[in-house]
Amino acid sequence: MVRLSVNINKIATLRNSRGGNNPDVLKVAMDCERFGAQGITVHPRPDERHIRYSDVHLLKEVLATEFNIEGNSREKKFVDLVLATKPHQVTLVPDALEQLTSNHGWDTIENQQYLKDAIAPFKEAGIRVSIFVDPVPQMVEAAATTGTDRIELYTESYAHHYYQGRELAIAPYVAAAKIAKEAGLGINAGHDLSLDNLEFFAKNLPGLDEVSIGHALICDALYYGLESTIEQYLHCLKS
Numbered sequence: 001m002v003r004l005s006v007n008i009n010k011i012a013t014l015r016n017s018r019g020g021n022n023p024d025v026l027k028v029a030m031d032c033e034r035f036g037a038q039g040i041t042v043h044p045r046p047d048e049r050h051i052r053y054s055d056v057h058l059l060k061e062v063l064a065t066e067f068n069i070e071g072n073s074r075e076k077k078f079v080d081l082v083l084a085t086k087p088h089q090v091t092l093v094p095d096a097l098e099q100l101t102s103n104h105g106w107d108t109i110e111n112q113q114y115l116k117d118a119i120a121p122f123k124e125a126g127i128r129v130s131i132f133v134d135p136v137p138q139m140v141e142a143a144a145t146t147g148t149d150r151i152e153l154y155t156e157s158y159a160h161h162y163y164q165g166r167e168l169a170i171a172p173y174v175a176a177a178k179i180a181k182e183a184g185l186g187i188n189a190g191h192d193l194s195l196d197n198l199e200f201f202a203k204n205l206p207g208l209d210e211v212s213i214g215h216a217l218i219c220d221a222l223y224y225g226l227e228s229t230i231e232q233y234l235h236c237l238k239s
């Protein structure tokens with residue numbers, strides 16, 4: 001079964017726009033779990049424009065499902081946060097400081113030694129590690145020698161090309177997943193997955209363990225409500 005981890009960054013964006021605590025990030029996270037999500041993802045960024053570092057500490061106390069923290073291990077504050085809160089999983093993403101949203105995976109060849117050194121402390125702390133990669137065979141092969149447990153496939157290109165031809169759009173991901181599986185890596189995926197493109201992806205990607213979805217899911221919740229939206233995403237993952 002492919003697990004759904006709901007990314008709640010956008011809930012924090014809305015909260016921060018007025019300075020109070022509405023919507024309540026903790027409540028929404030717990031409601032996502034109550035409605036069937038198997039995990040919660042957050043991606044605190046250095047400017048704390050959505051999820052705050054303090055949110056992460058509070059979430060750790062209340063969550064009952066898998067907690068996945070995404071971010072850039074080049075920032076000491078992020079590494080300290082993850083080691084202090086000990087989530088089930090940390091996902092390392094090579095974002096620049098000023099980046100609007102994630103837009104590329106790691107160059108696992110160029111950053112091979114860096115990643116080995118960055119991953120080790122998380123593994124020593126008992127935290128599962130995933131690294132964000134593009135669906136490029138060489139990048140997946142080199143991910144396998146970094147010590148990571150999983151890769152997260154960056155699905156923006158799949159989502160972008162889905163309507164032009166979904167078979168073509170998913171092909172690099174299928175090839176990447178086969179390499180990952182042969183190398184013994186778990187497979188996560190995320191970015192721009194939606195009710196339109198998720199079912200085909202989940203059905204056709206061999207060995208997919210988990211998807212993390214935020215933007216589209218929170219947008220859908222405006223129309224369908226959070227409970228029904230999560231049910232619909234779970235349904236896409238069932239088939």
Ligand SMILES: CC(=O)[C@@H](O)[C@H](O)COP(=O)(O)O
Pocket residue numbers: 007009010043045070093100101102132190191214
């Ligand atoms: C790694 C990834 O694809 C997501 O975490 C995405 O970057 C969400 O971050 P924002 O919510 O800041 O766009």
Ligand SMILES: NCC(=O)COP(=O)(O)O
Pocket residue numbers: 007041070152189190191192193212213214215216217
């Ligand atoms: N890792 C991807 C994620 O958490 C959510 O990405 P998106 O659905 O907000 O594009």
